[in-house]
Amino acid sequence: MTDRPTLDDQALDILFREARTQNKWQDRQVPDSKLEEVYNLLKFAPTSANASPARFVFIRTSEGKARLKPALSAGNMEKTMTAPVIAIVAHDMAFYDKLPFLFPHADARSWFASTPALAETTAFRNGTLQGAYLILAARAAGLDAGPMSGFDNAKVDEAFFAGTTWKSNFLVNLGYGDPEGLFPRSPRLSFDEAARLE
Amino acid sequence: MTDRPTLDDQALDILFREARTQNKWQDRQVPDSKLEEVYNLLKFAPTSANASPARFVFIRTSEGKARLKPALSAGNMEKTMTAPVIAIVAHDMAFYDKLPFLFPHADARSWFASTPALAETTAFRNGTLQGAYLILAARAAGLDAGPMSGFDNAKVDEAFFAGTTWKSNFLVNLGYGDPEGLFPRSPRLSFDEAARLE
Numbered sequence: 001m002t003d004r005p006t007l008d009d010q011a012l013d014i015l016f017r018e019a020r021t022q023n024k025w026q027d028r029q030v031p032d033s034k035l036e037e038v039y040n041l042l043k044f045a046p047t048s049a050n051a052s053p054a055r056f057v058f059i060r061t062s063e064g065k066a067r068l069k070p071a072l073s074a075g076n077m078e079k080t081m082t083a084p085v086i087a088i089v090a091h092d093m094a095f096y097d098k099l100p101f102l103f104p105h106a107d108a109r110s111w112f113a114s115t116p117a118l119a120e121t122t123a124f125r126n127g128t129l130q131g132a133y134l135i136l137a138a139r140a141a142g143l144d145a146g147p148m149s150g151f152d153n154a155k156v157d158e159a160f161f162a163g164t165t166w167k168s169n170f171l172v173n174l175g176y177g178d179p180e181g182l183f184p185r186s187p188r189l190s191f192d193e194a195a196r197l198e
Numbered sequence: 199m200t201d202r203p204t205l206d207d208q209a210l211d212i213l214f215r216e217a218r219t220q221n222k223w224q225d226r227q228v229p230d231s232k233l234e235e236v237y238n239l240l241k242f243a244p245t246s247a248n249a250s251p252a253r254f255v256f257i258r259t260s261e262g263k264a265r266l267k268p269a270l271s272a273g274n275m276e277k278t279m280t281a282p283v284i285a286i287v288a289h290d291m292a293f294y295d296k297l298p299f300l301f302p303h304a305d306a307r308s309w310f311a312s313t314p315a316l317a318e319t320t321a322f323r324n325g326t327l328q329g330a331y332l333i334l335a336a337r338a339a340g341l342d343a344g345p346m347s348g349f350d351n352a353k354v355d356e357a358f359f360a361g362t363t364w365k366s367n368f369l370v371n372l373g374y375g376d377p378e379g380l381f382p383r384s385p386r387l388s389f390d391e392a393a394r395l396e
Contacts, residue, residue, distance in 0.1 A: 004340035004341075004374065005340065006339055007338040011205050011206075011338070012239060014204075015239075015243075015334070016240070016335065019243075036389050039389045041213075041214045043386040044214045045214055045333070045334070048346075048347050048348075050386075052387055052392065054392065055392055056392060057394050057395075060395065060396070061396060067396075098391075102385060102386075102387070103384060104384070125326050125347065128322075128327060128330070129330040129333075131330075132330030133334070140205040142204040146244065147244055147246075148246075149323065169323070186300060187299060187300060188248075188250060188300075189300070193296075194237065194250065195233070195253070196255050197233070197256050198258070198262035198265075
C-alpha cells in the first residue's frame with residue numbers, strides 16, 4: 001500500500017506529450033547497439049500467452065532501402081528513404097511453434113496450431129501491440145519513432161519474407177528528427193469523446 | 199545534434215523491465231481522475247492519419263462487472279472480477295467520421311469511408327496500438343496494467359455496444375497489483391531470434 005513511483009514530467013514529454021512523428025532527419029546514424037537496446041526493452045511488455053509474435057527487420061543499408069522503396073506510397077517516400085533506420089514490424093504466422101519455450105507451463109501451442117483464424121488474429125493483434133512497444137521503447141532510448149501504414153504489404157512480403165512465415169504489418173522510421181520538418185500537432189479527441197465510465 | 203534525453207533506469211523498470219501482468223490486487227481504488235490522466239497521455243501517441251480509432255470503456259462498478267462477467271474465460275475470471283478497473287479497449291468502425299476534425303488538412307475521410315476492408319484493418323491495427331499506449335501510459339502513471347484477449351468479443355459487444363459502431367478488441371485490468379499473486383516471469387526471444395539487420 002506504499003506510494004507507487006510514477007514517471008516524471010520530462011519522461012512523459014519524451015514518450016507522449018512532446019514526441020512527434022518526424023518528417024526530416026538529422027545527419028546522425030543509429031548504432032546497431034541502440035536497436036538491440038530498444039528490443040531488449042520492448043520484449044518485456046505483455047502479449048497474449050507471452051506469444052511474442054512480432055518480428056523486426058531493421059533496414060540501415062542503401063541496399064535494404066532500395067528493396068523497400070518500390071513498396072512505399074508517394075507521401076511516405078522521402079521521409080522514409082532519408083531515415084537512418086526503417087523498422088519493418090512483422091509477425092510470424094507460425095509464432096505458436098515458439099510457445100513450448102515462451103509459455104512452458106501449458107500446451108499453448110495446441111490452442112493456436114489447429115485454429116488458423118485465432119492464430120491469425122493473435123499474430124496481428126499482438127504483433128501490433130509489440131510495434132507500439134517498439135515506438136515507445138525507441139523514444140525512451142532517445143530516438144524519434146514514426147509509424148506508417150502507407151505502403152504495399154504484399155510487395156514488402158515478397159521483397160523481404162518470401163518463402164517464410166513472416167508477414168509485414170507496418171513500418172516505423174527511427175532516427176534523430178529535425179524539428180524543422182514538423183507541422184503543428186493535430187487535435188486529439190477529448191476523454192469524453194473517446195471514453196466512457198461504467 | 200545535441201545529446202538527447204533518455205528515460206532513467208527507474209522509468210524503464212516501471213514501463214518495461216519490472217512491470218508485470220498482475221493476478222492479485224491490493225484493496226485500493228483507482229480514482230476516475232487517474233483514468234483521465236492516463237487517457238490524456240496515450241492520446242498523443244501516433245495513429246495512422248491521426249485517426250485515433252480506439253474507444254475505451256472503464257468499468258469500475260459492480261453493475262458494470264456483472265455485465266462483463268458472462269463474457270470472460272474461466273482462467274481470467276477471478277483476476278478480472280477483483281480488479282479495481284477493467285478497461286474495454288474497443289474501436290469505432292466509423293472512426294473516419296472524426297477525420298475532418300482530427301486530420302483537417304486533407305479529405306482523409308474519403309480514404310476510408312468507401313473502402314470497408316481498409317477501414318476495418320485501420321481500426322483494428324490503430325485501435326490495438328492505442329491499447330498498447332494505454333498499458334504503458336497506465337504504468338507511467340503508477341498503475342499496474344494487464345491485457346487479456348481470453349473472452350468472448352461478441353458477448354462484450356452485445357452487452358456494451360449494441361446499436362453502436364464500437365467493437366471490442368481486448369481487455370486491460372488496471373489497479374495496484376499484489377506481487378504475492380505473481381508467477382516467475384516467462385522467457386523472451388533474444389534479439390537474434392526476433393530481429394534481423396539489413
